[in-house]
Amino acid sequence: MSDHPERRRFKRVPFDAPTELVQGEQRWPVNLLDISLKGILIESPEPWDADPEQLFDAVIHLNADAEVQMQVQLRHVDEQQLGFICQHIDLHSLEHLCRLIELNLADRTELEREFHELIEV
Numbered sequence: 001m002s003d004h005p006e007r008r009r010f011k012r013v014p015f016d017a018p019t020e021l022v023q024g025e026q027r028w029p030v031n032l033l034d035i036s037l038k039g040i041l042i043e044s045p046e047p048w049d050a051d052p053e054q055l056f057d058a059v060i061h062l063n064a065d066a067e068v069q070m071q072v073q074l075r076h077v078d079e080q081q082l083g084f085i086c087q088h089i090d091l092h093s094l095e096h097l098c099r100l101i102e103l104n105l106a107d108r109t110e111l112e113r114e115f116h117e118l119i120e121v
Helices: 091-104 108-120
Strands: 018-023 026-036 039-043 056-061 067-077 081-089
Touching: 018 039, 026 091, 039 067, 067 091, 081 091
Parallel strands: none
Antiparallel strands: 018 026, 018 056, 026 039, 039 081, 056 067, 067 081
């Protein structure tokens, strides 16, 4: 489970928002480090007793009325961080995520390029 920066096609945006990771009946409040159109990076919660082979639901609370929900798969594990790749995101959450990324990228054309690459994958 490795993630090489030179192969990264989606810009990661540092972002701090209340975030939960859910797997079955287990729930972990986590510290979100960054987000992209393709996934999230979090600090590893304690205790961490999840099944790394199963999917997770990530819920990022943007405000009282908006959240990003995505189904994610564990992609890489570092000493203190867990990286997840998005497997599914609903349209409403994708709209929120695109807006968040747009506000944090200096170039709107970069967001458009990433979005087109996302839908081609």
